[in-house]
Amino acid sequence: MNKILLIIKREYLSRVKKKSFIIMTFLGPILFAALMFGAIAVTMNDNSVYQVLVVDPYEVITQKDSVTGAIYPRFTNHFKDSEKVIYSFSRKSVPPEAFKEGEYEVMLEVDEATINDGKCNFYYKKFPGEFVQRKMGDDLENSLEKQRVIDSLQLDYEKYKRAKVSVSFADINVENLGQEDRTQEKAFIGFIFAILIYMFIFMYGVQVMRGVIEEKTNRIVEVIVSSVKPFQLMMGKVIGIGLVGLTQFLMWVLLSFIVSSVGLSFFASNIASGAAVVENTQVMQTGMDQAVMMNELMSNQAINWFFQINWTLMIGLFLFYFIGGYFLYASLFAAIGAAVDSETDTQQFMAPVSLPLVFGYIISAMMIDNPESWAGNFFSVFPLTSPVVMMVKATVSSTSVGMIVLSMVILVITFIAFIALAGRIYRVGILMYGKKASYKEIWKWIKYNP
Amino acid sequence: MSEILKIQGVSKSYGKHKALSSVSLSVKSGSVYGLLGPNGAGKTSLIRIINQITAPDEGEVLFKGESLRPSHIEHIGYLPEERGLYKKMKVGEQCIYLAQLKGLSKAEAVKRLTYWFERFDIMAWWNKTIEDLSKGMAQKVQFITTILHEPELLILDEPFSGFDPINAKLIQEEMLRLKSKGATIILSTHDMGSVEELCDDIGLIDQSHLVLSGPVGEVKKQFKENLFEVAYHGTAMELGILMGHQFELVQNDVFNDHNMAKIRISPGLTLNHLLSAMMSNLEIISAREIIPNMNEIFIKAVTQNQLTHE
Numbered sequence: 001m002n003k004i005l006l007i008i009k010r011e012y013l014s015r016v017k018k019k020s021f022i023i024m025t026f027l028g029p030i031l032f033a034a035l036m037f038g039a040i041a042v043t044m045n046d047n048s049v050y051q052v053l054v055v056d057p058y059e060v061i062t063q064k065d066s067v068t069g070a071i072y073p074r075f076t077n078h079f080k081d082s083e084k085v086i087y088s089f090s091r092k093s094v095p096p097e098a099f100k101e102g103e104y105e106v107m108l109e110v111d112e113a114t115i116n117d118g119k120c121n122f123y124y125k126k127f128p129g130e131f132v133q134r135k136m137g138d139d140l141e142n143s144l145e146k147q148r149v150i151d152s153l154q155l156d157y158e159k160y161k162r163a164k165v166s167v168s169f170a171d172i173n174v175e176n177l178g179q180e181d182r183t184q185e186k187a188f189i190g191f192i193f194a195i196l197i198y199m200f201i202f203m204y205g206v207q208v209m210r211g212v213i214e215e216k217t218n219r220i221v222e223v224i225v226s227s228v229k230p231f232q233l234m235m236g237k238v239i240g241i242g243l244v245g246l247t248q249f250l251m252w253v254l255l256s257f258i259v260s261s262v263g264l265s266f267f268a269s270n271i272a273s274g275a276a277v278v279e280n281t282q283v284m285q286t287g288m289d290q291a292v293m294m295n296e297l298m299s300n301q302a303i304n305w306f307f308q309i310n311w312t313l314m315i316g317l318f319l320f321y322f323i324g325g326y327f328l329y330a331s332l333f334a335a336i337g338a339a340v341d342s343e344t345d346t347q348q349f350m351a352p353v354s355l356p357l358v359f360g361y362i363i364s365a366m367m368i369d370n371p372e373s374w375a376g377n378f379f380s381v382f383p384l385t386s387p388v389v390m391m392v393k394a395t396v397s398s399t400s401v402g403m404i405v406l407s408m409v410i411l412v413i414t415f416i417a418f419i420a421l422a423g424r425i426y427r428v429g430i431l432m433y434g435k436k437a438s439y440k441e442i443w444k445w446i447k448y449n450p
Numbered sequence: 451m452s453e454i455l456k457i458q459g460v461s462k463s464y465g466k467h468k469a470l471s472s473v474s475l476s477v478k479s480g481s482v483y484g485l486l487g488p489n490g491a492g493k494t495s496l497i498r499i500i501n502q503i504t505a506p507d508e509g510e511v512l513f514k515g516e517s518l519r520p521s522h523i524e525h526i527g528y529l530p531e532e533r534g535l536y537k538k539m540k541v542g543e544q545c546i547y548l549a550q551l552k553g554l555s556k557a558e559a560v561k562r563l564t565y566w567f568e569r570f571d572i573m574a575w576w577n578k579t580i581e582d583l584s585k586g587m588a589q590k591v592q593f594i595t596t597i598l599h600e601p602e603l604l605i606l607d608e609p610f611s612g613f614d615p616i617n618a619k620l621i622q623e624e625m626l627r628l629k630s631k632g633a634t635i636i637l638s639t640h641d642m643g644s645v646e647e648l649c650d651d652i653g654l655i656d657q658s659h660l661v662l663s664g665p666v667g668e669v670k671k672q673f674k675e676n677l678f679e680v681a682y683h684g685t686a687m688e689l690g691i692l693m694g695h696q697f698e699l700v701q702n703d704v705f706n707d708h709n710m711a712k713i714r715i716s717p718g719l720t721l722n723h724l725l726s727a728m729m730s731n732l733e734i735i736s737a738r739e740i741i742p743n744m745n746e747i748f749i750k751a752v753t754q755n756q757l758t759h760e
């Protein structure tokens with residue numbers, strides 16, 4: 001059997017058989033799914049009911065029943081009780097001590113600032129979540145608006161409403177008429193892939209480094225390089241560990257699919273009602289709230305664009321950029337492992353190697369909001385960041401095929417160059433015991449004859 | 451006897467550091483060759499070149515008359531000074547892996563390993579990991595992995611370090627057994643006792659140069675100083691009178707009933723000359739030539755070399 005295959009086999013099997021790998025493979029998707037559904041559950045399945053007291057001393061949004069003395073909303077369309085919010089009204093605010101003891105969780109105080117500028121204090125014992133706050137805000141805003149239109153402007157509210165327009169955009173790429181693009185939502189999907197690539201490169205790149213250091217500190221390396229070339233040993237390790245990464249990824253995709261189909265059917269009813277809330281409160285205008293995005297993702301209306309994404313292309317790109325980025329960074333990590341004598345010495349070299357990767361991650365997060373920036377264009381072609389950034393960039397429909405190909409070609413050329421360079425550092429470094437190399441020394445190694 | 455290994459004018463530099471300066475030597479088939487030298491002299495560099503871990507800048511290495519090439523790796527076994535095994539890998543699995551890297555098939559590796567494990571009585575370790583073994587046990591396993599592919603040339607760098615005397619003896623016996631079956635051994639060590647015991651030839655490298663080489667007997671001859679040790683009845687005074695310009699009394703020690711003298715004789719003369727000069731006046735008990743041991747030769751050669759380079 002070819003020697004490099006033997007090395008790949010050993011590196012692969014020794015890791016895949018480890019308990020930690022098996023645990024991570026099964027736990028990973030469960031954790032991931034738990035995180036996803038957890039996020040939804042936090043925003044949707046908060047079943048607690050909030051008793052909200054609205055204090056309106058200036059009588060702008062409430063009125064008093066002359067017979068019973070009860071105070072109720074002036075505009076009956078607003079401040080309706082819901083599953084989560086039960087309103088009560090008062091002219092007088094409750095003193096803090098009494099509030100603490102009392103039945104209300106939240107107290108809204110409509111004071112002068114509220115009436116003039118819309119600034120409202122609310123006091124709470126139990127902090128109201130996003131949806132409760134939105135409902136309170138909408139009720140208060142609409143009531144105050146109606147009060148101003150009717151009392152101050154003396155206009156007919158129905159006419160005023162007809163004059164009011166709210167704008168919402170649908171983005172349509174001129175190259176692809178006839179359907180809404182949903183660029184930001186797609187970019188978000190791209191970002192999830194970017195996170196995966198970032199994670200995998202780091203996880204498995206560091207494993208390569210550890211493996212090299214292990215062989216060096218075990219002193220087995222000289223035994224092995226008397227049988228195979230150092231370059232073969234390095235490549236065997238890099239490829240073997242890369243295959244472990246791919247195995248883990250494929251297992252995760254498979255298991256995630258199973259777990260999420262089970263999870264989805266379980267959550268199905270909740271999601272349907274959750275989506276309705278989303279529509280009503282016009283949450284989507286604010287865009288990027290992740291949990292909300294998840295809701296949208298799963299609502300029937302959103303499913304359209306979800307299937308518009310070219311999944312084959314995305315998976316293909318993911319595999320390409322994972323492999324390309326992994327080779328590039330793993331070869332650098334292998335060189336670091338060879339240059340040091342123990343893992344504690346790696347810090348000095350880790351920083352400059354991981355910096356561009358972290359930077360790429362930040363850039364791709366920012367690109368969700370602004371995918372056409374020059375920085376996004378540059379860093380999706382720049383080989384040290386392209387494996388992460390291009391995953392977001394490629395989801396934007398205006399990204400040309402030419403640009404993706406250019407980015408790929410540059411990545412391939414760079415990783416080949418990096419492997420060659422790392423190989424030169426590696427073959428000298430692995431036989432240097434007992435000292436940590438300086439940058440100057442590494443430069444000398446690169447120039448040595450083999 | 452044919453030469454299994456011939457090193458011709460090999461030089462190697464690392465940047466400005468000269469590791470080997472046109473070193474030439476040859477190793478006879480079926481012999482034990484002692485590769486000696488102080489730390490950092492260039493021995494490891496030479497060994498790595500023979501193992502094709504690095505390549506020489508100049509010169510050539512011939513293995514059985516052929517220029518060194520990758521397929522020769524299967525005929526060379528190497529036990530490095532800095533050695534070890536994968537700590538978390540099972541002993542058996544690990545030995546098979548290393549044997550496969552040396553070109554053995556899996557089935558053949560298992561067959562030979564079974565033989566060796568039984569021979570060393572360590573079959574019980576097969577499924578243990580290296581971290582479960584003591585250092586000496588791990589060294590045994592390491593030795594087996596070095597010789598398993600039945601190499602024609604065995605390069606052992608400090609093979610006895612880490613072994614207790616019993617196991618060191620075991621390894622030494624195995625070395626001699628392999629030699630008797632036709633293997634050639636290059637032994638690099640600082641233990642001059644084992645050099646005297648095992649080696650047929652030696653080569654001494656110092657400061658990147660080969661400063662001394664040849665059969666152990668020849669080398670010793672080269673370093674002997676025509677010095678003899680004679681035990682006799684009589685006095686030092688009586689002996690002194692006999693010395694003249696042909697003999698030089700270097701040292702005389704008085705014991706209870708006899709004296710012990712160290713005498714250097716002029717070139718061209720033999721022990722016979724000395725004895726016949728002494729016999730007339732003194733009673734000789736015993737006489738022998740003082741031959742330097744490898745330790746003294748090592749120190750002398752290195753000191754001389756360093757003096758000439760200063």
